[in-house]
Amino acid sequence: DTEVTQTPKHLVMGMTNKKSLKCEQHMGHRAMYWYKQKAKKPPELMFVYSYEKLSINESVPSRFSPECPNSSLLNLHLHALQPEDSALYLCASSQGGGWDSPLHFGNGTRLTVT
Amino acid sequence: AQSVAQPEDQVNVAEGNPLTVKCTYSVSGNPYLFWYVQYPNRGLQFLLKYITGDNLVKGSYGFEAEFNKSQTSFHLKKPSALVSDSALYFCAVRYNKLVFGAGTILRVKS
Numbered sequence: 001d002t003e004v005t006q007t008p009k010h011l012v013m014g015m016t017n018k019k020s021l022k023c024e025q026h027m028g029h030r031a032m033y034w035y036k037q038k039a040k041k042p043p044e045l046m047f048v049y050s051y052e053k054l055s056i057n058e059s060v061p062s063r064f065s066p067e068c069p070n071s072s073l074l075n076l077h078l079h080a081l082q083p084e085d086s087a088l089y090l091c092a093s094s095q096g097g098g099w100d101s102p103l104h105f106g107n108g109t110r111l112t113v114t
Numbered sequence: 115a116q117s118v119a120q121p122e123d124q125v126n127v128a129e130g131n132p133l134t135v136k137c138t139y140s141v142s143g144n145p146y147l148f149w150y151v152q153y154p155n156r157g158l159q160f161l162l163k164y165i166t167g168d169n170l171v172k173g174s175y176g177f178e179a180e181f182n183k184s185q186t187s188f189h190l191k192k193p194s195a196l197v198s199d200s201a202l203y204f205c206a207v208r209y210n211k212l213v214f215g216a217g218t219i220l221r222v223k224s
Binding site: 042048056100106107108 | 155160209215
């Protein structure tokens with residue numbers, strides 16, 4: 001079982017909807033990440049939070065809005081998405097933010113935009 | 115530019131035979147290298163990493179990887195493949211972020 005929990009597992013939304021993806025970890029990790037993954041492709045980094053502060057934004061469109069309410073929680077707010085945004089969204093955490101520590105991934109939210 | 119290459123889209127191996135999934139890297143300085151595995155409908159799972167030290171790194175589920183500086187390779191190996199090893203494998207190198215290879219599908223047939 002994964003130690004990073006993502007909800008929901010599946011999400012279908014229209015282009016005018018607003019929804020949120022949630023991620024939770026209780027390993028005491030201080031860095032948390034959002035990745036986007038298309039089928040059979042490597043994950044693409046979207047955002048990194050280190051010690052609850054946004055440290056990396058990979059030029060992600062503003063229709064994706066991350067939030068880190070505390071060290072255990074990470075949200076991704078979605079608004080006015082496009083069909084091409086349909087993908088598996090993965091949350092990950094690590095002990096530190098220096099990329100030396102392994103990433104622990106959740107099982108993802110499979111998002112379909114109609 | 116820092117990068118990793120996985121030259122094989124897919125590797126097929128019979129159960130019980132040894133398996134190798136190839137990875138080559140291009141980095142300046144000392145590389146930090148990782149292997150991750152992704153089973154269907156799951157997130158990625160960390161298998162092993164090389165930072166420094168012994169060139170043979172042992173990881174989870176009986177996997178190991180051999181770091182070869184002269185060939186700039188970090189191939190993933192297992193002495194005896196299981197059907198349950200069938201999955202998508204990613205090599206990655208640390209740069210200012212984690213740079214993943216394109217991935218290799220491993221199919222183990224019984």
